[in-house]
Amino acid sequence: MVNPPLSLYIHIPWCVQKCPYCDFNSHGQKHDLPEATYVQHLLDDLATDARLIGNREVGTIFIGGGTPSLFSPDAIDRLLNGVAERVNLSNSAEITLEANPGTVESEKFIGFRQAGVNRISIGVQSFQTQKLSALGRIHDSAQAQAAAGYARAAGLNSFNLDLMHGLPDQTLDDALEDLSKAIEQAPPHLSWYQLTIEPNTQFASKPPVLPEDDTLWDIQEQGHAMLAAAGYEQYEISGYSKAGMQCQHNLNYWRFGDYLGIGCGAHGKITQADKGTITRTVKVKHPKGYMDLTRSYMDNQWQVDADELPFEFFMNRLRLVEACPIDDYAAYTGLSLTKEQLSQLASAVDKGLLSQSQHHWQVTPLGRRYLNSLLEMFV
């Protein structure tokens, strides 16, 4: 067993308002954000977690939310300086910050860049005003387009646009028009998510009319072809990028790497190879409880059982298009494949869901389409 590469996730739990489809741990609040207090809590939380990692190098940081771009560049600067004081941060770390186009202007992106952020992920969702309002977004199409320009002007060459499809009343043409507008902005990375109706959201209690399955299928097929023709390579279910511009932070999750998770409700996974353990951590979810000094930031912490590891490993690895080194299984889980698992893998190869060479497994296009049945083998 080895300690895999290490990342750091930082959660900022506030947004201007809650979007009706979103089940992320986020709370609507535009004014009076407890910015300075929360940054100090994040750093205290990190100082406690840092004991789990010793001097291991942190290779990527992702500041997600919620809407981290609600915070000022000064607060992000204090946060990143504080992180560098508490952990061994790589000089070439990818540092991403999520931004909502309704909360940014040009100077803010320049400020984030000066604070050390080198990648911005912009939540565009759609370029059609009617769709944006159906999604309860706080920005219009013009702001969505402007945000990509600010990112580029600030010298943030590595930026991502989040786009969703399968939106209420969306036609194939609507979806392709959105993609083509996104491609016009030439983002080095594009996350293209299919809208899902999540329990306990406004959309779950008042479901909008979504496109039929046939339309969704056409959107997937033709959208994928459009992205490929524009030079975007799919490297994960919803992740597309220009060559070499994949999100290193997300790649590390899917390669079953380690990550500390600080902030409200953040999850972490830490391997301690010397002890042969993998620990999962979850922080207190609600901002009030998280910032309550009378209790710990940690809500739950446990060691992952060996019998859960095969599923966890493959669930992450098989999301990726890239081939998976067979040796990573033993190195990252500390386990050897059982006879039963070897025969399941062989059967997946027979069914055309997986290909196998001497040193690698790779999920096939058919396997990606039937990913759930492929993963059931490892439950």
Ligand SMILES: C[S@@+](CC[C@H](N)C(=O)[O-])C[C@H]1O[C@@H](n2cnc3c(N)ncnc32)[C@H](O)[C@@H]1O
């Ligand atoms: C934390 S949000 C991103 C940043 C920022 N909060 C924003 O919305 O602009 C992460 C992304 O997940 C996607 N997302 C959120 N809820 C979703 C859902 N129900 N179905 C599909 N994608 C969703 C959106 O594309 C969103 O931009």
Ligand code: SF4
């Ligand atoms: S989608 Fe983004 S802006 Fe909307 S509520 Fe969720 S985290 Fe906040």
